[in-house]
Amino acid sequence: MLNCIQSNRITVPMKLSPPPPVLDSARVVAYAYVDDIAYRRCGKLFVDGILLEKVPRLAVALNLGMDLGAMLLHCDSDWNVLGVSGTPTVAATKTKAEENYPGVGARWIDIDTSVDAALAFYDAQHNNAKCSFCGKRPFEVESLVKGHGANICERCIDQFHGELHKPD
Numbered sequence: 038m039l040n041c042i043q044s045n046r047i048t049v050p051m052k053l054s055p056p057p058p059v060l061d062s063a064r065v066v067a068y069a070y071v072d073d074i075a076y077r078r079c080g081k082l083f084v085d086g087i088l089l090e091k092v093p094r095l096a097v098a099l100n101l102g103m104d105l106g107a108m109l110l111h112c113d114s115d116w117n118v119l120g121v122s123g124t125p126t127v128a129a130t131k132t133k134a135e136e137n138y139p140g141v142g143a144r145w146i147d148i149d150t151s152v153d154a155a156l157a158f159y160d161a162q163h164n165n166a167k168c169s170f171c172g173k174r175p176f177e178v179e180s181l182v183k184g185h186g187a188n189i190c191e192r193c194i195d196q197f198h199g200e201l202h203k204p205d
């Protein structure tokens with residue numbers, strides 16, 4: 038798909054690339070290019086205390102870990118996530134996005150990445166890093182300590198610590 042941006046009276050063709058199936062540990066279910074939508078300042082999104090305004094890309098995604106509802110990922114043109122908002126469902130999140138990006142409703146491109154495919158992509162992205170003891174992935178734990186050929190998560194460390202220091 039080709040889109041054009043006007044710069045110094047020269048029209049530069051800009052290739053639009055779709056997002057990867059997983060953004061920030063969330064499975065992408067829809068995305069939209071919103072560069073040219075007339076942005077309205079309705080719902081305000083603050084990221085680290087700074088107001089996040091118009092972005093060129095939006096994605097609706099479902100977290101691979103804990104259920105956080107449907108997340109609206111506000112992305113730059115390389116699909117780096119700049120901010121996250123959302124509602125409980127995909128449909129409601131798309132409707133909500135309409136407040137700031139009128140017309141985006143006609144632009145959503147739905148993608149049907151299965152959870153298994155998303156997890157496979159995530160694993161490849163993270164060099165298959167998992168806790169060697171409980172098998173949890175990085176997004177399921179708070180920290181993963183890497184060793185030679187093995188990793189351990191904070192819960193397994195706590196558990197082993199408890200076992201070692203168990204009163205007789």
Ligand SMILES: [Zn+2]
Nearest residue numbers: 168171190193
């Ligand atoms: Zn573990």
